[in-house]
Amino acid sequence: MKKSPLFSLAVFILLLAIGLLISVTFGGNTVSTYRFDRSRAYTDVEMQLSFGPRTPGSQAHQKTINYILEQAQNAGWQVELHQTQRMGHPITNVIAKRPNPNMKQIIIGAHFDSRFYSDQDSNPANYNQPVPGANDGASGVAVLLELSRSLPPNLPFEIWLVFFDAEDQGNIPGWDWILGSRAFVEEIPINPAAVVIVDMIGDADLNIYLERNSNPQLASQIWETARNLGYEQYFIPQYKYSILDDHTPFLEKGYPAVDVIDFDYPYWHTTQDTLDKVSAESLGIVGETIHAWLTTYD
Numbered sequence: 001m002k003k004s005p006l007f008s009l010a011v012f013i014l015l016l017a018i019g020l021l022i023s024v025t026f027g028g029n030t031v032s033t034y035r036f037d038r039s040r041a042y043t044d045v046e047m048q049l050s051f052g053p054r055t056p057g058s059q060a061h062q063k064t065i066n067y068i069l070e071q072a073q074n075a076g077w078q079v080e081l082h083q084t085q086r087m088g089h090p091i092t093n094v095i096a097k098r099p100n101p102n103m104k105q106i107i108i109g110a111h112f113d114s115r116f117y118s119d120q121d122s123n124p125a126n127y128n129q130p131v132p133g134a135n136d137g138a139s140g141v142a143v144l145l146e147l148s149r150s151l152p153p154n155l156p157f158e159i160w161l162v163f164f165d166a167e168d169q170g171n172i173p174g175w176d177w178i179l180g181s182r183a184f185v186e187e188i189p190i191n192p193a194a195v196v197i198v199d200m201i202g203d204a205d206l207n208i209y210l211e212r213n214s215n216p217q218l219a220s221q222i223w224e225t226a227r228n229l230g231y232e233q234y235f236i237p238q239y240k241y242s243i244l245d246d247h248t249p250f251l252e253k254g255y256p257a258v259d260v261i262d263f264d265y266p267y268w269h270t271t272q273d274t275l276d277k278v279s280a281e282s283l284g285i286v287g288e289t290i291h292a293w294l295t296t297y298d
């Protein structure tokens with residue numbers, strides 16, 4: 001059989017169409033694989049809340065450690081536990097790493113514990129109840145976990161996602177604030193070029209002001225990234241609070257660190273810090289900002 005020019009043209013068009021289909025499919029996959037998915041992050045908040053309040057020593061606390069390990073490992077990260085003691089309490093920080101020897105180190109952190117007592121509750125009868133910690137605890141963990149799934153591989157630095165234990169137990173006899181991050185900075189050899197802490201960033205009514213103790217250069221990079229994404233109304237470039245948080249031990253050692261926190265949260269340390277106060281949109285706004293900052297960092 002002799003091929004007609006028309007037949008050749010038909011084959012050519014068919015091959016072109018297949019090629020186009022393949023490139024669209026792969027292109028589509030590539031884009032979605034490395035996109036911060038806010039609904040997956042919200043699922044992480046739901047999961048943590050389903051365990052119950054993650055107070056130190058509780059079953060929910062242990063389940064959260066296991067969940068973080070499992071999620072980060074499934075996303076291909078090298079995971080390890082930093083186990084130690086402070087003030088007589090066991091402390092377990094969870095570290096997920098993408099090692100990249102001889103490259104700069106970046107640490108993104110969030111605390112995973114929830115507070116033993118809702119001592120800011122308007123009803124004194126609730127003071128002895130644990131804080132559900134949907135925003136204060138679960139939201140930061142969710143952003144880190146979704147970063148673990150969505151950050152492109154081979155970023156030109158070494159990145160650690162650190163889930164800190166025992167941040168939130170200050171003003172309780174026998175405890176203090178930021179025990180986990182203090183222990184981490186004291187015991188783990190690190191030399192970060194930048195440290196970003198996210199805390200209370202799931203509030204559906206999101207207002208993140210500049211925090212006064214944070215490194216100003218690093219903060220302006222992140223607020224600038226948010227502005228470029230159209231999120232200036234949420235990352236407000238004005239100073240408001242001065243906060244003791246997991247960035248503090250890093251700052252004390254001279255490392256550039258920033259606290260990304262929305263402290264305008266009326267349910268802070270109350271029994272009302274529940275799932276309905278958190279939105280996937282807010283997790284997405286913060287997650288996309290950190291994601292974009294990381295993927296353009298050099």
Ligand SMILES: [Zn+2]
Nearest residue numbers: 115136168269
């Ligand atoms: Zn707190």
